[in-house]
Amino acid sequence: MSEVFKRADELKLTYEDIEELSDNEVYRKFFPERHQSEVLYTLPDYEKIHKELQGVGVTLKLLWQEYVDHCKDTNGIPVGYTKFCEDYQRHIDQYRLTNHLKHKPGVSIQVDWSG
Numbered sequence: 108m109s110e111v112f113k114r115a116d117e118l119k120l121t122y123e124d125i126e127e128l129s130d131n132e133v134y135r136k137f138f139p140e141r142h143q144s145e146v147l148y149t150l151p152d153y154e155k156i157h158k159e160l161q162g163v164g165v166t167l168k169l170l171w172q173e174y175v176d177h178c179k180d181t182n183g184i185p186v187g188y189t190k191f192c193e194d195y196q197r198h199i200d201q202y203r204l205t206n207h208l209k210h211k212p213g214v215s216i217q218v219d220w221s222g
Contacts (some may be wrong), residue, residue, distance in 0.1 A: 111137065144199060147189035149183030167192055 114137050115121075125133045134141075151174050159165055171191045178185040186194070198204070 147184050148186050149178050152196055156195060157204055167195065
């Protein structure tokens, strides 16, 4: 707690300066350097990615590579593949999204060997 008071004195902030702000906004005001990694990266559009995954032959790896190429073209910094996949999983969990496989009966067989 004393670190917060010390930091408020350094920044010359009073309670009145921050009383209307959310907890997250106050934290960012007090310690902006702790949030630099969030600002550095160009975040993917997971809504668009979810829609594109419905196409034939489209994989997360392919979409991640397109995202990386886009970041290079726009001088952005891409997130790594693991974070990309984890964040996409959080996105579909948050919105309870699913992808349905569409195929003609009898044309292909799909086997799940994991169980």
